Amino acid sequence: MPELPEVETVRRSVAPHVTGVEIAAVALLHPDVIGGVAVPGMASLPATERFEQVLPGYRFIESGRRGKYLLFALAGATETSPPLILVVHLRMTGRLLLVAAEAPLLPHTHVRIALASGDELRFSDVRRFGRLYLYEAARLPLALLRAAGLSMVAAGRGRAPTGDDRQTRPPGPPGLFMLGPEPLGPEFTPDYLAAQLLRRTAPVKAVLLDQRVVAGLGNIYIDEALFRAGLHPARPAGTLAAADARRLHAAIREVLEEALDRRGTTFSDYVDGRGVPGEMRELLAVYGRAGLPCRRCGRTIQKLRIAGRGTHVCERCQPFAGAVRTSS
DNA sequence: ATAGCGCCCTGGTGGC
DNA sequence: TGCCACCAGGGCGCTA
Numbered sequence: 385m386p387e388l389p390e391v392e393t394v395r396r397s398v399a400p401h402v403t404g405v406e407i408a409a410v411a412l413l414h415p416d417v418i419g420g421v422a423v424p425g426m427a428s429l430p431a432t433e434r435f436e437q438v439l440p441g442y443r444f445i446e447s448g449r450r451g452k453y454l455l456f457a458l459a460g461a462t463e464t465s466p467p468l469i470l471v472v473h474l475r476m477t478g479r480l481l482l483v484a485a486e487a488p489l490l491p492h493t494h495v496r497i498a499l500a501s502g503d504e505l506r507f508s509d510v511r512r513f514g515r516l517y518l519y520e521a522a523r524l525p526l527a528l529l530r531a532a533g534l535s536m537v538a539a540g541r542g543r544a545p546t547g548d549d550r551q552t553r554p555p556g557p558p559g560l561f562m563l564g565p566e567p568l569g570p571e572f573t574p575d576y577l578a579a580q581l582l583r584r585t586a587p588v589k590a591v592l593l594d595q596r597v598v599a600g601l602g603n604i605y606i607d608e609a610l611f612r613a614g615l616h617p618a619r620p621a622g623t624l625a626a627a628d629a630r631r632l633h634a635a636i637r638e639v640l641e642e643a644l645d646r647r648g649t650t651f652s653d654y655v656d657g658r659g660v661p662g663e664m665r666e667l668l669a670v671y672g673r674a675g676l677p678c679r680r681c682g683r684t685i686q687k688l689r690i691a692g693r694g695t696h697v698c699e700r701c702q703p704f705a706g707a708v709r710t711s712s
Numbered sequence: 713a714t715a716g717c718g719c720c721c722t723g724g725t726g727g728c
Numbered sequence: 729t730g731c732c733a734c735c736a737g738g739g740c741g742c743t744a
Binding site for chain 1: 715
């Protein structure tokens, strides 16, 4: 399940091979994976044909990430061709692979982007949950481009968006425009997290899955962070004390940074942009360890269902009873 | 407004 | 061995 560390690892592994390189040709093998196209012109063509036809001649300028979304900024060959943003979401089993053009085609390859370098950027996804989107950069909020780290295209945009820009909802997945702060960024503070948790009654796990609260966390690293913080995932978020939120904040950052160092977690599907698996799995304390002894206390790891997700917990290290606060 | 649930989609697994 | 029900889950759209 690509979460923040996996998506960032894919970006880092692909970026050096595409930046500055021109797109030669695009082939859509399964048009379903195109989630939206908002580029100028070609209004009479279906979105998938516009996706194929507009890209050749464009050059990769820079790459960024926002939550679990990958963003690539593209510049056209002429002054009149507007900058574009290619957005990729891998969802569960999506892969973005940079291979030699003559490399054998893996099963479930849905998009082929041939580069002038002789390489090919390919999107494949067994379950076809993943999506690609293509936008004119001018139609995306400047704040989003900045937060994703697309500094050059953001600078090129010049002035902040006018009121008119904000009134029309940008095209694309609604979630992209409602993302909470980056968990490793300056806006994600212990106080922010505490305030967000306090106003919710849902289980703390469900609140952390909500990308509007904090962007980029998924099932694996939420279970791991809650274990590290000694918090039961089913606890109503609003019952967490300020000290709990502080520990959770620290645990989230800690586990994400370790996972980035280890280049992500591979169970079955995930590999980076060059096909290399991640090495975080061996460091996981609870996720995928149901029925095995807790590495801290020896108690058997339980698997529960919370917020519709398989949830792994050591009920000794993460006592639910801790939720009962002495009322003041 | 929030919480919860079904849906998408296919390969792998476990039971009989 | 074969068959099939079931599970994995991110994000979205719907309902209460």
